[in-house]
Amino acid sequence: MDTMFLRGPAMRNVTDECLQIVIGDGHPMFIDGIRALLHTIDTLSIVAEVATGSAAYRSILDYSPHIAILDSAMPGMRGLAILEQLRTDAEGTAVIILSDCEETTYVHRVLATGVRGYVLKRSTGSSIIEAVHAVSRGGLYLDPAVAAQIIPTGVFGVSGTMGRKPAGRTLTDREREVLRLIALGFTNKEVAGRLGITTKSIETYKTRATDKLDIHSRAKIVQYAMIQGWLESPLP
Incomplete structure (x- = not known):
């Protein structure tokens, strides 16, 4: 069996x-x-x-x-x-x-x-x-x-260690939290449930954030979140 x-x-x-x-x-x-x-x-x-x-x-x-x-x-x-x-x-x-x-x-x-x-x-x-x-x-x-292969290889124009973060890309608190939860693997529906807002709003915040950062795949979102240190923070 x-x-x-x-x-x-x-x-x-x-x-x-x-x-x-x-x-x-x-x-x-x-x-x-x-x-x-x-x-x-x-x-x-x-x-x-x-x-x-x-x-x-x-x-x-x-x-x-x-x-x-x-x-x-x-x-x-x-x-x-x-x-x-x-x-x-x-x-x-x-x-x-x-x-x-x-x-x-x-x-x-x-x-x-x-x-x-x-x-x-x-x-x-x-x-x-x-x-x-x-x-x-x-x-x-x-x-x-x-992680050593993914993070230091010029992701978002950044080289070196995870401690060095991209500058000049300002996200709102809500955009940051939505992107962090997506990087952690949650679906738009799950993120909406956690934050108490609609799935449509999640899609809007996600689009705004990814447009600001010029990143358009989940793998890139995860990479960015790791560089920012978001994945070590407690969940809301």
Whole structure:
């Protein structure tokens, strides 16, 4: 079967306080490693382990977990199609991708699907833990090796470290907050609900902000937000 449901000592009692997680990877030994890492966090509960993209999709719809940790190369992922579908059908689940790919264009494409975390498989286990903590707080996590490629390479005419910020582009407080929430992976509808305004207003603020900054893709919005340090701030 595609899905392996946990029983016995491997599964913890699920409570309202627990973060529920689905793990998806085509290699059982890798799943064993992720499970061992996550079991060091008392507030997490693994509700399902799967080996294919289709099983991941079904399990996420069945369990509505807070977080799904998925291998981008496991069978049945159909490129980014599963991720695109999850963004539509499972808005409440934050997806963390595990990947061997460090190619910047691919990372941009993955982020554009609404994925909240990107971890390289060659990284240490602590990266997965950090990613889980970041997305559970509503943030976004990029593996340091990936972030190092994306941020310093002349984004918005900026070079150097993330501490150097673009100047001369003034956003209103509302435009800034809308853009920040979009960078964190929220849909226009979710942003509208959080801020208590209409979806049409969100679209207007987003258009104004992106026109001012001359950025017109979600990947660029995420890059800008990271440079500004917005992703470390608490959610409203």
